[in-house]
Amino acid sequence: MIRRDLYGNEVAVATQVALDHYDRGLQLFLAADFGAVEAFQLSIQLDEGFALGHVALARSLMMAGQMAAAKAVISRAQDLSVKLDTRQRQHTECIALLLSGKSQKARELVHSHVREYPRDALVAQLCSNVFGLIGFSGEVGREAELLAYTSALLPHYGDDWWMMSMHALSLCETGQIAASTKLMDKSLALNPRNANAAHFKSHAQYEAGELTAGRQYLDDWLSEYDDRAVLHGHLSWHSALWALHDGDEEAMWKVIDTGIGPDAAKGLPINVLTDTAAILYRAELAGHAVAAERWSALSDYAQQFFPETGQSFADMHAALSHAMAGNGDRLMHIVDTAKGFAGDLIQPLARAWGAIAREDWKLALKELTQVIGSTERLGGSRAQRDLLELTYANVLLKLGLTDEARRCLTVRRPVLASSPPIAAYST
Numbered sequence: 001m002i003r004r005d006l007y008g009n010e011v012a013v014a015t016q017v018a019l020d021h022y023d024r025g026l027q028l029f030l031a032a033d034f035g036a037v038e039a040f041q042l043s044i045q046l047d048e049g050f051a052l053g054h055v056a057l058a059r060s061l062m063m064a065g066q067m068a069a070a071k072a073v074i075s076r077a078q079d080l081s082v083k084l085d086t087r088q089r090q091h092t093e094c095i096a097l098l099l100s101g102k103s104q105k106a107r108e109l110v111h112s113h114v115r116e117y118p119r120d121a122l123v124a125q126l127c128s129n130v131f132g133l134i135g136f137s138g139e140v141g142r143e144a145e146l147l148a149y150t151s152a153l154l155p156h157y158g159d160d161w162w163m164m165s166m167h168a169l170s171l172c173e174t175g176q177i178a179a180s181t182k183l184m185d186k187s188l189a190l191n192p193r194n195a196n197a198a199h200f201k202s203h204a205q206y207e208a209g210e211l212t213a214g215r216q217y218l219d220d221w222l223s224e225y226d227d228r229a230v231l232h233g234h235l236s237w238h239s240a241l242w243a244l245h246d247g248d249e250e251a252m253w254k255v256i257d258t259g260i261g262p263d264a265a266k267g268l269p270i271n272v273l274t275d276t277a278a279i280l281y282r283a284e285l286a287g288h289a290v291a292a293e294r295w296s297a298l299s300d301y302a303q304q305f306f307p308e309t310g311q312s313f314a315d316m317h318a319a320l321s322h323a324m325a326g327n328g329d330r331l332m333h334i335v336d337t338a339k340g341f342a343g344d345l346i347q348p349l350a351r352a353w354g355a356i357a358r359e360d361w362k363l364a365l366k367e368l369t370q371v372i373g374s375t376e377r378l379g380g381s382r383a384q385r386d387l388l389e390l391t392y393a394n395v396l397l398k399l400g401l402t403d404e405a406r407r408c409l410t411v412r413r414p415v416l417a418s419s420p421p422i423a424a425y426s427t
């Protein structure tokens, strides 16, 4: 029977109750909240022939880190969707392409699909956000492309809290902080438990240098957030970063050990690796001692979950972990095999991390100079890429190029320039 989902799209589903669970799962998924997998499972228990229920379950399993299960479920969805209309077949195909690792094809199909079906939110979501198919395209101008993408979709969504939060995120990452904050507050008023909104409100506060208010807001928000939800580890990273910038070392280590590190976080491996590596090195830059065992454990984690190159944002942080742990063979494997959406940048960056670990600042500068003008291509948010901005400034400082370090931060990251969290800056 044909019914309409939360966004008005026609779906073939046997019962309204099955659709109700689907709609609830969709809201939880779009809010990056815990419980989407369970809601979609309930939906297909009530209607085993519900193709899009299977698609949604596959997508939510992927975001819960259960790739094998996700692939099995999407296969069933593909069988079920054969006789459905174009939207539902293409919807299924977009997620199937993503799950089979065909990111470029998935991105192309999503673009054409949303032009015809802009309110197909589960498909539209694939190209949104920093870790989406545009975010990890490796292309110059991907932040502007994300802004163009959400700008085109926004008018189709009315006062929808999710799309507002996605567009506010795009505004934030292109430097439109006031407009981002205004729209995000509107989104949060409609759904205060949307983790994507709390996340990029925190980014906007970071970009505006609002340390005290930002730290307070996020820690309050996090206290009510399920630690099994997908953004818990990354929001903990933001919390630890606020603590670091606030000079609260004790709180920073506590959050690392309870919410971010390999032994604590329950989120996706890419978040565990990138967030842990970034906070550990930013702590080092700020002058805090980082125990060698922390780097060793993280290098082992990177080796376990990202043994081969290809996901450049992960590779960038894996290389840092291997370098700081003194695992030269693992580091050289990344240099020798670097591939993926920004593989050409990973090679000099991995060599730079190796040079930094050996305190060969001259070589580090030579290698980093090849990367620093193109960091957008590596993926991640501006706040995440500040790891590279601060590292570059630190290398300049180590070489005695204090004026250049100061000028570089002022030009590239003015929010960090007045009081950079770099110990060498004040000496």
Ligand SMILES: [Fe+2]
Pocket (backbone or CB within 6 Å): 199, 203, 234, 238, 381, 383
């Ligand atoms: Fe973030």
